[in-house]
Amino acid sequence: MASSGTIIQHVSVEPLDIPLMEPFTIATGSVTAARNVLITITLSDGSVGYGECAPFPPSTGESQETALAAAQACAALLQGRDAAHWRTLSKLMKSVYYAQSTVCAGMEIALLDALTRSYGIPLWTFFGGASTSVETDISIPLVAPEHAYQLAQDIVLRGINSIKIKVGSDLREDVERVEAIREAAPGLPITLDANQGYTPSEALLCLEALDDRDIRPLMLEQPVYKEDYEGLRYVTQHSKVPVFADESASSPASVARLIAMGAVHGINIKLMKSGIVEALEIAAICHATNTQLMVGAMIESRLAIAAAAHLVAGLGGFRYVDLDTPMLLAHDPFTGGYEQQGGVYDLSGVKSGLGIERK
Numbered sequence: 001m002a003s004s005g006t007i008i009q010h011v012s013v014e015p016l017d018i019p020l021m022e023p024f025t026i027a028t029g030s031v032t033a034a035r036n037v038l039i040t041i042t043l044s045d046g047s048v049g050y051g052e053c054a055p056f057p058p059s060t061g062e063s064q065e066t067a068l069a070a071a072q073a074c075a076a077l078l079q080g081r082d083a084a085h086w087r088t089l090s091k092l093m094k095s096v097y098y099a100q101s102t103v104c105a106g107m108e109i110a111l112l113d114a115l116t117r118s119y120g121i122p123l124w125t126f127f128g129g130a131s132t133s134v135e136t137d138i139s140i141p142l143v144a145p146e147h148a149y150q151l152a153q154d155i156v157l158r159g160i161n162s163i164k165i166k167v168g169s170d171l172r173e174d175v176e177r178v179e180a181i182r183e184a185a186p187g188l189p190i191t192l193d194a195n196q197g198y199t200p201s202e203a204l205l206c207l208e209a210l211d212d213r214d215i216r217p218l219m220l221e222q223p224v225y226k227e228d229y230e231g232l233r234y235v236t237q238h239s240k241v242p243v244f245a246d247e248s249a250s251s252p253a254s255v256a257r258l259i260a261m262g263a264v265h266g267i268n269i270k271l272m273k274s275g276i277v278e279a280l281e282i283a284a285i286c287h288a289t290n291t292q293l294m295v296g297a298m299i300e301s302r303l304a305i306a307a308a309a310h311l312v313a314g315l316g317g318f319r320y321v322d323l324d325t326p327m328l329l330a331h332d333p334f335t336g337g338y339e340q341q342g343g344v345y346d347l348s349g350v351k352s353g354l355g356i357e358r359k
């Protein structure tokens with residue numbers, strides 16, 4: 001039965017531009033600002049939901065321009081339909097805009113924010129209520145070792161308890177960057193992300209060089225090109241460090257294949273790659289196969305990061321949380337969603353939906 005209060009009355013689409021405090025460089029590219037898209041959905045009972053699309057061109061193949069155009073068309077598709085049928089609506093959007101994954105993700109976030117506001121429950125409760133908080137790391141991009149040392153010192157002062165280090169460019173400099181960070185933050189656990197930058201043997205060389213220096217990262221993300229499943233399996237089979245797929249793991253089908261091949265120890269789920277419905281499916285596949293779970297993000301504001309935090313807290317079972325990008329932005333257009341202390345995002349104060357408001 002359609003409940004008339006949850007009919008989608010209006011969907012608005014607008015650019016969301018937020019400068020970064022400093023350029024963010026990874027193996028596949030560099031950005032100086034989040035050039036995202038803001039979605040606002042209003043239901044017939046007056047409930048308003050927000051969603052964010054974060055097209056990170058080197059990772060998603062989308063730009064702000066393509067996302068705006070696709071989101072406008074997607075808005076017309078949703079108008080007049082019932083948000084309560086969110087899984088059906090997700091399928092409908094994906095059948096048309098399958099190549100615009102961040103647009104589908106932003107729409108799904110806005111739909112579920114509006115719906116759970118209408119229901120009067122926080123989004124983390126809707127997702128299962130496993131817990132009410134998550135703890136994130138902070139990433140250090142591809143910067144010179146001296147700069148990485150400073151960034152790591154700042155991270156320690158902020159009370160963050162783990163550091164993710166971008167690698168996958170020049171092998172020697174990668175090792176020096178990791179060494180500098182370990183020196184600045186000797187007690188902190190570290191993880192590595194090569195963003196497809198290595199060949200399989202370079203990835204193993206990097207881990208060996210670190211091992212020679214008594215540095216054992218907790219895990220290594222996406223060492224090789226996303227389509228190179230065999231290469232990923234080679235690294236996984238020869239590495240003492242657990243290997244996670246990120247760019248390779250873009251759908252439930254790709255995750256099922258990676259796991260069946262024995263190509264990974266873990267999977268990085270991102271809402272911008274899969275949206276919410278498929279993120280739930282990927283999490284279920286990983287739980288059923290004892291595959292470790294991580295959550296990550298593109299360059300997202302507090303809005304999309306809150307959505308990921310609600311999902312992860314509600315579902316439970318995520319080993320690594322990399323939801324630091326609001327801390328990289330020069331300003332924050334939103335409030336709420338969570339209360340932050342050090343690296344901990346506490347969702348227990350959210351009354352309904354995402355709890356996000358515009359400033």
Ligand SMILES: [Mg+2]
Nearest residue numbers: 193221246296
């Ligand atoms: Mg990654």
